[in-house]
Amino acid sequence: MLSVACSRCLWRTVGLHKRPVLIAKPGKDRGLHVSSVRNTIMPAWVIDKYGTNDVLRFNENTLFPVIHYPNEVIIQVHAASVNPIDVHMRNGYGAASLNMTRDPLKMKIPGSEFPIILGRDVSGVVMECGLSVKYFKPGDKVWAAVPPWKQGTFAEFVVASANEVSLMPKSLSHTEAASLPYVALTAWAGLVNSCGLKKETCPGKRVLIIGASGGVGTAAIQLLKAWGAHVTVVCSGGAQTLMNDLGADDVIDYTTASLKDQLKTRDLFDVMFDNVGGTSEELALQYLKPWSGASYCTLVTPFLYNTDRMGIADGMMRSGFTLGSKVIKHLCKGIHYRWGFFTNSGPALDEIGEIVDAGKMRPVVEKVFPFSDVPQAFDKLEAGNARGKTVIQVIDLKQ
Numbered sequence: 001m002l003s004v005a006c007s008r009c010l011w012r013t014v015g016l017h018k019r020p021v022l023i024a025k026p027g028k029d030r031g032l033h034v035s036s037v038r039n040t041i042m043p044a045w046v047i048d049k050y051g052t053n054d055v056l057r058f059n060e061n062t063l064f065p066v067i068h069y070p071n072e073v074i075i076q077v078h079a080a081s082v083n084p085i086d087v088h089m090r091n092g093y094g095a096a097s098l099n100m101t102r103d104p105l106k107m108k109i110p111g112s113e114f115p116i117i118l119g120r121d122v123s124g125v126v127m128e129c130g131l132s133v134k135y136f137k138p139g140d141k142v143w144a145a146v147p148p149w150k151q152g153t154f155a156e157f158v159v160a161s162a163n164e165v166s167l168m169p170k171s172l173s174h175t176e177a178a179s180l181p182y183v184a185l186t187a188w189a190g191l192v193n194s195c196g197l198k199k200e201t202c203p204g205k206r207v208l209i210i211g212a213s214g215g216v217g218t219a220a221i222q223l224l225k226a227w228g229a230h231v232t233v234v235c236s237g238g239a240q241t242l243m244n245d246l247g248a249d250d251v252i253d254y255t256t257a258s259l260k261d262q263l264k265t266r267d268l269f270d271v272m273f274d275n276v277g278g279t280s281e282e283l284a285l286q287y288l289k290p291w292s293g294a295s296y297c298t299l300v301t302p303f304l305y306n307t308d309r310m311g312i313a314d315g316m317m318r319s320g321f322t323l324g325s326k327v328i329k330h331l332c333k334g335i336h337y338r339w340g341f342f343t344n345s346g347p348a349l350d351e352i353g354e355i356v357d358a359g360k361m362r363p364v365v366e367k368v369f370p371f372s373d374v375p376q377a378f379d380k381l382e383a384g385n386a387r388g389k390t391v392i393q394v395i396d397l398k399q
């Protein structure tokens, strides 16, 4: 059934949009004639092997992306942002599963995935549309999170499926917009898809966010507050003011005393959203309301680690076994146990965009790096203590 709550989704679903012009107009600001026919190379940050920051290489001669499927668009990237997944992928994390998704025929050929362009978030302008794209046209300002098995956004252009792209919120600049898609969609996947939270079900719910001061946490707080939940957050001391500014009702500093002890003085929760993992999982059985539909969702899962270590089949089996046994253990105590994963979705981004334009969610940009400084941006993220997002300004136009 169509949701009339989201007008952009409605337009997207029924495909009511002007027919796209297939060849982009010259990019007036850069004097570029941008189309996949005329351009064959572009600047991008690539990796040719896995490793530490040294493997990041600026390559002016990276192949220009091409539209392979009729539902794809080419986006000129104005801004991107760095996420922990970029650092993990640079190190080789997830390679086994991602290679299978990239090209199952080549997955057994070592190194066939390179060069890889990292970067998941994009805010930019549509340059060219595939033949079946009805919802977008060249010149549209868009934002998106490109999934990890596709070439990324630390580049001047990127190809994305129109299904994962959304019109950019009117109230944001490109650098602001690029900070949100991946983290907001991950928060959405965890809260909405895994824990069943949404506008209608949130009022009166007590939600605990563990690891609230980074990218996903700052997006999750704002979504939950926009929907009327009571939000308790766990962060280190320096993030207290940010947490209050974003609307958190109760802030717990995990560095001053044990989290377990601090939670003892609070009421039980309906949902626990865990961005930290490890021992925080043990809190679910103690501090969620049993037998009342309460859910625990963690973003830190062994899924990709298992497939890297054991191969696809054995790794998936191991993950299935681990997940299954945890689900049963928690279900016996009346708690739903979930693993949350980023899910690319243009329609979800449409809804997030409406929340942003309604003034109920704002980007939390901690630092902006120029395109020349992508390795420094990785250093910043790896140093930890994130307070929102680290953004890359890819082209230096007036935004």
Ligand SMILES: NC(=O)c1ccc[n+]([C@@H]2O[C@H](COP(=O)([O-])OP(=O)(O)OC[C@H]3O[C@@H](n4cnc5c(N)ncnc54)[C@H](OP(=O)(O)O)[C@@H]3O)[C@@H](O)[C@H]2O)c1
Pocket: 083, 084, 085, 183, 186, 210, 211, 212, 213, 214, 215, 216, 217, 234, 235, 236, 254, 275, 276, 299, 300, 301, 340, 341, 342, 384, 385, 386, 387, 388
């Ligand atoms: N499964 C998926 O699809 C998926 C998708 C996105 C992200 N993730 C994972 O989710 C996690 C969060 O992502 P992110 O983008 O928000 O990362 P981030 O921006 O780096 O933020 C992590 C935050 O956690 C805080 N933190 C660290 N240890 C903590 C603890 N013990 N208790 C409370 N807070 C703590 C850090 O601040 P302090 O150090 O100052 O406390 C930082 O603000 C990462 O592990 C990431 O890999 C998974």
